Amino acid sequence: MYPLKFTKVLKEKIWGGREFESFLGIPLEGGKNFGESWEVSAHPNGPSVVAEGPWAGRSLPDLVASEGAALVGQSIFGRFQGTFPLLIKYLDIHDKLSIQVHPDDPYALAHEGELGKSECWYILHASADATLIVGMAPGVTAEGFAEKARQGKWDGLFREVAVSTGDFLHITPGTVHASLAGSVLLCEVQQNSDTTYRIYDFDRLENGGLRPLHLDRALEVIRFEEPRISRFGTRLRKPVAGAVLEPLVSDPNYTVERIEVTGRFVQAPEDRFRVVSILEGVGLIVHAGTGYPVKAGETWFLPAGLAVVIEGPVTLLRSTV
DSSP states (O other), rough: OOOOOOOOOEEEEEEEEEEEHHOOOOOOOOOEEEEEEEEESSSSSSSOOBBBSSSOOOBBHHHHHHHHHHOOOOOHHHTTTTTTTEEEEEEEOOOOOOEEEOOOOHHHHHTTSSSSOOOOHHHHEEEEEEEEEEEEEOOOOOHHHHHHHTOOTTTEEEEEEEETTTTTEEEEEEEEEEEEEEEEEEEEESOOOOOOOOEEOOEEEEEEEEEEHHHHHHHHHHHOOOOEEOOOSOOOOEETTEEEEEEEEEETEEEEEEEEOEEEEEEEEOOOOOEEEEEEEEEEEETTTEEEEEEEOOOOEEEETEEEEEEEEEEEEEEEE
């Protein structure tokens, strides 16, 4: 076992841009707009492939099948029946992201044959005018929303939120979300699912036609609770040797922390995998006497049982289950 880096699965999107290159140093093909970079994925729509080392060329689903609990951890392997539970991406939302919602596990398994989609967003960069839809406006009921949605009357239905660099959003299944103005670059940690129900797409054309909507199924899964957003500078900060830890979320499906590494940050062995998304800086991951240079825009997979030292200065997200 050793620290793994995967090739990126880049996906063109109608709402994408070129910020992966300008902010994260990810090379992009000219003349195209990219909205997603799948960093760690065992989903059939974009499985990750190991970039270097003894396992170079092997996919994450293949490694999970062959290495099992030794790769992901015994309890995780058993709980998810041998499948990898997370999908980790960067998103460049440079135009309006469609108004959408994701189902929970029971609904998705019954209707789509895969898990539901709980996700969270850490905003690496937001333009001064960045505005998102996150949940429903106060007083909007399920009946009132359904009536107006079927008539295509969207004004006043959604909670509009201005966001800034460093904000964190926990988007649980049933939470309606979208982008309205400006642009955001973010790191997304989510369940291993690719199911999205599109409610409204601002009447945009793609390849000469409207993208399909899924209003009927969306109406069955929407929830009306107020979502959770935390702002940079307001969260708990916990100093430890060589770093400062900032807990972001502890969801039944994932745990995510923001970590500022200023010196030598020791990662003791654990019986679970960990994913390290490098947001800023240049540093080193050291394992068994070997140093692996790391920099912003890279994502590293640490198999279960791996002891490493992360040397900064780097800012990262650490994700696991």
